[in-house]
Amino acid sequence: MSVLSLIVWIIAYPLITFAIGVLLGGYERKFAARVERRIGPSWIQPFYDVVKLMTKKTNISHGYMHDVAILMLLGGTVLTLYFVPVPGFGYFAQYGDFLVISYLLLIPSLGMALGVGETANPNGSIGISRALQMLAGYEVPFILTFIGVAMKNQTTSMLDLIKIQQAGGIATWGLVAHPLLGVAALIALQGMLNEKPFEVIIAPHEIATGPMTEMAGKYLGIMFIQHLIAVPLELTLYINLFLGGAANWLEYIVKLFVLWTGLISVSMVFGRFRIDSAVKFMWKISLPLAALGVVGIMLNIA
Amino acid sequence: MAKELTQKAAWDRVLAKLKRRSLWMLHYCTGCGAIELPPTMTARYDMERFGIMPMVTPRQADILLITGYLSVKTLKRVILVYEQMQAPKYMVGFGSCTINGGMYWDSYSTIKSLDQYLPVEMYLAGCMPRPEAIITGFNWLIDRVGAGEANSWRDYYENYEFYRKNQEELFGGPVQTYQDIPADGRKFGILEAQR
Numbered sequence: 230m231s232v233l234s235l236i237v238w239i240i241a242y243p244l245i246t247f248a249i250g251v252l253l254g255g256y257e258r259k260f261a262a263r264v265e266r267r268i269g270p271s272w273i274q275p276f277y278d279v280v281k282l283m284t285k286k287t288n289i290s291h292g293y294m295h296d297v298a299i300l301m302l303l304g305g306t307v308l309t310l311y312f313v314p315v316p317g318f319g320y321f322a323q324y325g326d327f328l329v330i331s332y333l334l335l336i337p338s339l340g341m342a343l344g345v346g347e348t349a350n351p352n353g354s355i356g357i358s359r360a361l362q363m364l365a366g367y368e369v370p371f372i373l374t375f376i377g378v379a380m381k382n383q384t385t386s387m388l389d390l391i392k393i394q395q396a397g398g399i400a401t402w403g404l405v406a407h408p409l410l411g412v413a414a415l416i417a418l419q420g421m422l423n424e425k426p427f428e429v430i431i432a433p434h435e436i437a438t439g440p441m442t443e444m445a446g447k448y449l450g451i452m453f454i455q456h457l458i459a460v461p462l463e464l465t466l467y468i469n470l471f472l473g474g475a476a477n478w479l480e481y482i483v484k485l486f487v488l489w490t491g492l493i494s495v496s497m498v499f500g501r502f503r504i505d506s507a508v509k510f511m512w513k514i515s516l517p518l519a520a521l522g523v524v525g526i527m528l529n530i531a
Numbered sequence: 532m533a534k535e536l537t538q539k540a541a542w543d544r545v546l547a548k549l550k551r552r553s554l555w556m557l558h559y560c561t562g563c564g565a566i567e568l569p570p571t572m573t574a575r576y577d578m579e580r581f582g583i584m585p586m587v588t589p590r591q592a593d594i595l596l597i598t599g600y601l602s603v604k605t606l607k608r609v610i611l612v613y614e615q616m617q618a619p620k621y622m623v624g625f626g627s628c629t630i631n632g633g634m635y636w637d638s639y640s641t642i643k644s645l646d647q648y649l650p651v652e653m654y655l656a657g658c659m660p661r662p663e664a665i666i667t668g669f670n671w672l673i674d675r676v677g678a679g680e681a682n683s684w685r686d687y688y689e690n691y692e693f694y695r696k697n698q699e700e701l702f703g704g705p706v707q708t709y710q711d712i713p714a715d716g717r718k719f720g721i722l723e724a725q726r
Contacts, residue, residue, distance in 0.1 A: 258579075262577070265573070266574040267573070267577040267580070268577050269580060270579050270580060270582055270584075271582065274552070274553070274582060276549075277553040278553045280546065280549045281549070281550045281552075281554075284546050285617050285619070286721060287715060434587070437587045438588060438591070441588075443588075443590055444590065445590035446617045449590075449591055
C-alpha cells in the first residue's frame with residue numbers, strides 16, 4: 230500500500246464510516262416510524278441533527294476534563310475503526326488483531342465516564358455506572374466467542390479470518406460453522422449497540438438520556454458523531470467474525486443493512502430491561518451459550 | 532438594498548437550511564395543552580417528519596414549549612430551564628393562557644403575558660390549539676429558522692435588564708438563577724454580533 234493511498238484512507242475511512250452511520254441511523258428512525266405507522270423523518274436525519282448541534286451558538290463546558298474526555302470518546306472510536314478491516318483497507322489490521330480491538334473498544338466508555346463525571350449530574354452518573362455494568366455484561370461473552378473462533382481457525386488476525394471464510398464459502402461462515410458462538414455474540418452485539426432490550430444506558434424516560442444529560446451543543450454533537458461511527462464499526466466487527474467478511478463494498482453494505490435490520494427489528498418489539506435484568510440476561514443466556522460453543526470446539530463437535 | 536452576499540453569509544444560509552430540519556422540543560407541561568401533544572407526535576399527525584422530536588433535558592432542546600398557564604411559582608422554574616438551554620433557543624407559548632391569561636385572566640396567581648418575562652418566538656393561539664394548528668405553527672417556525680429570522684433568543688442577552696426587572700417586580704425581590712446571562716453573551720460573542 231503506497232503512502233499516498235494510506236493517507237487518503239486514513240482521512241476518508243472515518244468520513245465514509247460516518248456517512249454509512251448516518252444512513253444506518255436514518256434507516257433505524259424511518260424503520261421505527263413505519264412500524265408505528267408514521268411517515269418518519271428524513272433518511273439522513275442524523276446528519277441534520279449533527280449539523281444543528283455543531284452550529285449551536287453557546288456551548289457550555291463543565292471543565293477541562295469535560296473538554297478533553299469528549300475528544301477521547303471520539304478519538305478512541307476512530308482509533309478502533311482503523312484496526313477493523315473493510316474491503317480494500319486492511320493496512321492497520323495486519324498489525325493489530327482482535328485482542329487490540331477489544332482493548333481499544335474500552336477507551337470510548339472510559340472517556341465518556343471521565344467527561345460525564347465532571348458534569349456532576351446524578352442522572353449522568355447513573356448512566357455511566359450502567360454503561361460500565363453493561364460493559365461487564367457483554368464484553369465477557371463477546372471475548373469468549375472470539376476465543377472460540379480463534380481456537381477453531383488457529384488465528385487471532387481478523388484479516389486471516391476473513392480470508393478463511395471467503396475461501397470456504399457459506400459453510401465456513403462463523404454463524405454456520407459454530408452457531409452457538411454466533412448467537413451468543415449476536416446477543417452481546419445487541420447490548421454493545423445499546424439497542425432495546427438492553428437500552429439501559431440512555432433510557433430517556435427513566436434517567437433523562439443518562440450520560441448525555443448535561444451535554445449540549447458541540448459536546449452532544451461529538452457524542453452523536455461517535456455513536457454514528459460506532460454503529461457501523463461494531464456491525465463490521467460481527468460481519469468479519471461471523472458473516473464471512475465482505476469481498477467488495479456492495480456486499481459489505483448489503484450485509485451491514487441486513488444485520489442492522491435484524492437487530493432493530495428485535496429492538497422494535499421489546500421494552501427495556503432493568504439494568505440488573507439486562508446484565509443477568511447476558512450472563513445467564515449469552516455467556517453459557519458462548520461457553521458451550523467453546524467447549525464444543527475444544528471437543529471438535531461444532 | 533439587498534444584503535451583500537459574502538462567503539460567510541452564503542455559508543450561514545446553507546447551514547440555516549440544514550438546521551431547520553432538526554428542532555428538538557422540550558415541553559413544559561403544567562397546563563392542559565399537553566393533551567394535544569401525543570396526537571401531534573404519534574401516527575395521526577407525526578411531528579417527526581419535520582424533524583421535530585421531543586427531548587428530555589433542557590441542555591439538548593431547541594424549543595421550549597409552554598403548554599398553558601404558568602403560575603408565579605412555576606415561572607421561576609421556567610426561567611431556570613430557559614437559562615439552561617443553549618442558544619439558538621426558541622420559546623413557544625402554547626394556548627391563550629400564555630398570551631393574555633386566557634380563562635385565568637383575573638387570577639392572582641398566574642402570569643398574564645409570557646413575553647414580559649422571557650422572549651417568546653411564537654405564540655400558538657387557541658384554547659387549546661388543535662394538532663393541525665400546532666403543525667402549521669411549527670412549519671412557520673421552521674421557515675423562520677430556515678430564513679435565519681428566528682432571533683428572539685438574542686433579545687434575552689441584549690435586553691436582559693428589561694426581563695430581569697419584570698421578573699423581580701413579579702416575584703417581589705431578587706431571583707436566584709445559576710447562569711450569568713450577560714457574561715455568557717460576552718463570552719460567546721452574541722452581544723457583539725449583528726443581527
